[in-house]
Amino acid sequence: MDRSQEHREPGERVQTFESHGAHPKRSRQNCESQFCKVENLSRLEYNCVEMSSDAEARLLARCRQGEPDAWNELFDAHYSATARFVFQLGADFSREDVEEICQEAFLSVIRNLASFQGASQFQTWLFRIAANKARDFCERQRAAKRGGGQAPLSLQAEDPENGLTLDPPSSAPGPDAQLMNAERMAGVRHALDQLGEPCREIIELRYFADLSYDEIAATLQLNPKTVSSRLSKCLDRLEALARPILAREKSTPFSV
Structure with missing residues (x-):
């Protein structure tokens, strides 16, 4: 089972991606490919695909319209930077932890993109979501270990x-x-x-x-x-x- 589904109702992740036109299997493959050449996550470079504000606005508009390719483009453009960001938040996040948190963050983006009004940069909004998901993850870890989890x-x-x-x-x-x-x-x-x-x-x-x-x-x-x-x-x-x-x-x- 995908670790990102451990704290969700059965099938929720697949239904969420499919209902917005994205492809979970492809997204998972993209997620894995981002790490395939990285031996140490601390070496993951900030390599978000450069995109003008206008181009990103058009991409987000396509996502809102439910274009499958648009969601995959958004994932590819921001996954590496988000993974690096998440890794730096945790004292001892593993590769699997980072993958789970990132997938939860992108699922939240899919669910809540309509609420993004552009008051801040999209990446900043995404990072804030990722930070919240990282905090939730750590709280689950601490609860599971009865007070002995990660910071x-x-x-x-x-x-x-x-x-x-x-x-x-x-x-x-x-x-x-x-x-x-x-x-x-x-x-x-x-x-x-x-x-x-x-x-x-x-x-x-x-x-x-x-x-x-x-x-x-x-x-x-x-x-x-x-x-x-x-x-x-x-x-x-x-x-x-x-x-x-x-x-x-x-x-x-x-x-x-």
Whole structure:
């Protein structure tokens, strides 16, 4: 059985893809082919197919109309970048974990594409869905292990250009440390959600997708200097929102 179906009703995944004109078998093959030459997921390059805003808008319109080839094109264009993004979120995601989370994310895109209004870049919207699916996956893992699963989300340890430091999970945390990390990152996520869309978008691209300033500039169609300035201001806002949460967690003993 496909691991992405383990937490779904029988046949749900196939019905969802077919009802929108996409082909699950082909999508699964594409998913596997993205990894066939990658020995270590950390080496997976950011190789999203470059597409102009107009071209992507046309592709999304075709997806909304239910064209099978359009869904496959969208999958091919964004799968590798999404897989790399998901891999960086988890402390110890396996290849199979990443595949499952990515497939759940794309299923959610199929179900909810009508709600995407273009307020942000499509890729940013997709990454946010993937982050939520990764968090859900980790919560299931923790529940299955009765508190001993993987830490759900982690930002890069430090941005040397802006000085924001958020300690990542230790390489071998015990159950208490893992739960504390989960609480801590949930707090950071809550602070992110309080930011406006421009700040949340640029921080997610920098820390979750691990894009360079030039890549962010290309994605958001901004000047790299504007990216640097905006990111610095947004990090200040995030730090102000997150500091009380992090300070409270440092001063409060954690118990289960």
